[in-house]
Amino acid sequence: MxxxxxxxxxxxxxxxxxxxxxxxxxxxxxxxxxxxxxxxxxxxxxxxxxxxxxxxxxxxxxxxxxxxxxxxxxxxxxxxxxxxxxxxxxxxxxxxxxxxxxxxxxxxxxxxxxxxxxxRRHSSRFPFSERQLPTAVLTELAEAAHVEGARLSVPGPAESDRLLRLTREAEHRNTADPDRAAESRRWVRAPADDALGIPPDALGPQDFRERLPLRDFGAHRHRDALTARPFEERPSIAVLSTAHDRRADWLRAGQALERVLLVATAHGVRSSLLHQALEWPDLRERLMEAPGGRGANAQMVLRLGYGPQGPPSPRRxxxxxxxxxxxxxxxxxxxx
Missing domain, CATH: 3.40.109.10 (NADH Oxidase)
Known part of the structure; x- marks a missing residue:
């Protein structure tokens, strides 16, 4: 070397x-x-x-x-x-x-x-295809999380539906909360010298069926102005969790999350992050109520799939x- x-x-x-x-x-x-x-x-x-x-x-x-x-x-x-x-x-x-x-x-x-x-890795907030991830890829993603001291679980259809309902409830709360809604709107901005925030073209559309609750960064915009498209009917959902919930565990979870995202990118798998339910303590606690989930601390909900890459957000x-x-x-x- x-x-x-x-x-x-x-x-x-x-x-x-x-x-x-x-x-x-x-x-x-x-x-x-x-x-x-x-x-x-x-x-x-x-x-x-x-x-x-x-x-x-x-x-x-x-x-x-x-x-x-x-x-x-x-x-x-x-x-x-x-x-x-x-x-x-x-x-x-x-x-x-x-x-x-x-x-x-x-x-x-x-x-x-x-x-x-x-x-090359960046989030895609656009519709994915109905193609499901191969078992071998899911196994490799779980191993990537394990390397960093976290766990990546892939729930079945019924549990995925429950997680999406919790995320939808959180999204409704976020858009109804004037402080949180204003805070999200402030971080939508055209590319500027500081290279912070999310450019409007990276936001993507909303789900026509209202099944997949992507974050509406422009909360309280007129609904007629929102672009809507049909998203995948059966999203591939995964939950990243840690055994403990201290500051060091949050840093470990971040490392695990990025390793999972990089491995996914290497396989051509797109990703977007559904963080809304984790922002409300009661909903975050309910995220891990599934059998086998008790005792774990949810850190991120991921949506994985195959689809367009989507435009990147700027970096300093x-x-x-x-x-x-x-x-x-x-x-x-x-x-x-």
């Missing part, structure tokens, strides 16, 4: 890979800083981009940072190092959510495939992200 040097170009590549991760409402609620002495990359929470009404506990923010952390680990390994990561490393610095230090030589893994897909550049923190680059190579 060729020798890699953590120069400015390499650093910007690592951070660009990290910020390609999904985040709730595309808020990109993270900051990156390089410790030049240890060549450790720090990921800190950008609390001012948190969603005060939709995500009051910050769980969605932690999931988002966990996704970026997984991408960073994949990119570090791609450059030839072993990514040594720590979650919540300094209790006296609550905004410091994770660190990644390049060390040694990366072991052989599926990293090349994941690294290639992280640049590595230069923009790193400009928020003092940047000093050492040209040392990490110890091998």
């Amino acid at each position: 060729r020798s890699a040097v953590l120069d400015v170009t390499t650093l910007e590549n690592l951070v660009s890979a990290a910020v390609a991760a999904p985040s709730i409402h595309n808020t990109q609620p993270w900051r990156f800083r390089l410790d030049p002495d240890s060549l450790t990359l720090e990921i800190r929470a950008a609390a001012e981009r948190g969603l005060r009404h939709t995500d009051p506990t910050g769980r969605g923010l932690y999931l988002s940072v966990g996704c970026a952390l997984l991408n960073l680990r994949v990119a570090v390994a791609h450059h030839g190092w072993e990514p040594v990561s720590r979650l919540l490393p300094r209790p006296d610095e609550p905004d410091l959510l994770a660190t990644v230090r390049p060390s040694g030589t990366a072991a052989a893994s599926s990293t090349p495939r994941l690294y290639g897909t992280l640049w 550049t590595a230069e923009q992200v790193l400009a928020e923190e003092p940047l000093s680059i050492s040209r040392r190579t990490p110890t091998r």
Whole structure:
């Protein structure tokens, strides 16, 4: 393996890979800083981009940072190092959510495939076909979640219907809540210099049958102005959960979520996230009431399938992200 040097170009590549991760409402609620002495990359929470009404506990923010952390680990390994990561490393610095230090030589893994897909992965809020995912693909997705300490379960038709009903109830609550509705509308914006939020063309249509409750980011728009199309009659639904529900578990869930999404992308599987029911404590608790689900903590509901890729949402550049923190680059190579 060729020798890699953590120069400015390499650093910007690592951070660009990290910020390609999904985040709730595309808020990109993270900051990156390089410790030049240890060549450790720090990921800190950008609390001012948190969603005060939709995500009051910050769980969605932690999931988002966990996704970026997984991408960073994949990119570090791609450059030839072993990514040594720590979650919540300094209790006296609550905004410091994770660190990644390049060390040694990366072991052989599926990293090349994941690294290639992280640049292509993005959510699709468009109708999928009725084609169901093969068992082998579902097994691989479950294994991807397990690697990161989470569980991905695929419910049967009756349970999927129940999960969709809970998501629909949550979506009705969100659109009826003036604070949450306004907060969602604020994050729909045309591409701008800050590259935050969701461009209107990435929102996609609503389900003509009103079976699949996709989030209406423009809540309270006139219904005649909403584009509606028939979506798949039998959506493929999966639930990502963890055994515990602490801040570190939220970060692990984010890493598991992103690994699942990258593996899905490698198989040509599209995805969209149905997070609404997780934003209401009572509905989140009911998500895991199915037999075998008790004792688990739901972290995300996924919709998976085959269909159009959909347009991407913008991302801030590595230069923009790193400009928020003092940047000093050492040209040392990490110890091998």
